[in-house]
Amino acid sequence: RENVVHHLNGMYAVSIWDCKHSQLLLFRDRMGIKPLYYALTETGVVFASEPKALFISSMVAPRMTRNGFCELLDMVKTPERTIYDGVFEVRPGSMLIFDRNGLRKETYWALQAQAHHDSLDLTIDTVKNLLTDTVRRQIISDVPVCSLLSGGLDSSAITAMAAKELTQGSLPSFSVDFTHNIELFQADGVRGAPDAPLPDCWPSMLAHSILSCCYVARKCFMAPSDTVYCER
Incomplete structure (x- = not known):
């Protein structure tokens, strides 16, 4: 069992x-x-x-x-x-x-650190094959598929692979940002630069549409009941 x-x-x-x-x-x-x-x-x-x-x-x-x-x-x-x-x-x-x-x-499972001895080329091929297989299995759906595209490395790679795997060769995406985020952005140890401008480059590269949603931070804090209701 x-x-x-x-x-x-x-x-x-x-x-x-x-x-x-x-x-x-x-x-x-x-x-x-x-x-x-x-x-x-x-x-x-x-x-x-x-x-x-x-x-x-x-x-x-x-x-x-x-x-x-x-x-x-x-x-x-x-x-x-x-x-x-x-x-x-x-x-x-x-x-x-x-x-x-x-x-x-x-x-029953825990990630274990292991010594890595593969070459750079083999490592790239291994990661690409694993990620492609994962994306291919996850886009199987009985409803339309879309992606959340922040412009970072992970969401950009997944979006590109999913768009390639889909038969229509196009993947609708959406990005979320806050007003004045770029002007007020301050780099730290986690984020060195804002990701927001990057999704603008993707429509021409992937031939798909991107819906950009922009929110005022104040409105998020004025909706605590909705926030708690959505808390998983």
Whole structure:
């Protein structure tokens, strides 16, 4: 049962009820792309893909703590924690096993640092092949596909590969920015330059359309209820 995760490729959040052993298994993909939340109750456990579903069950109260508010504002999230009291997130690459004995957590995958001895050319080919395979599998969809294009290296590479893989050879994209971001931008250790101007170069290179959305930062802070509602 537990070994099934080693045969999965992609993004997933899965629950399995083992009738033979009376166990509930919850596991999440290696990168944590698909969300999976849970909360312990007096009679057992409830789980869902978003906290709002837990609250509808009436078994969990939508109560935010002081630490939860800090999670909402922090740039780096604390593993497992959410903004809500008693609501937890299954860690990426982890499995939770519930039975009569309680809760057991297991890590089935973790990124390990390894010495790299491949040549530059082989490294480029390996990364390109892996990324192309991933993009090819992820653009399979029964609805139109689009991309969020910031202009950075990762979104630009993925957008270019996805546009190449699509049969129509075009990929609608959108970019998001804040008003006066370029004028007020200050470089730091994470971002040396604003990405906003870069998407302007892509339509001519990829022959696709880009929708640019510009927001006033003040409006974002004036909509706390919408922000909390969207909190995963």
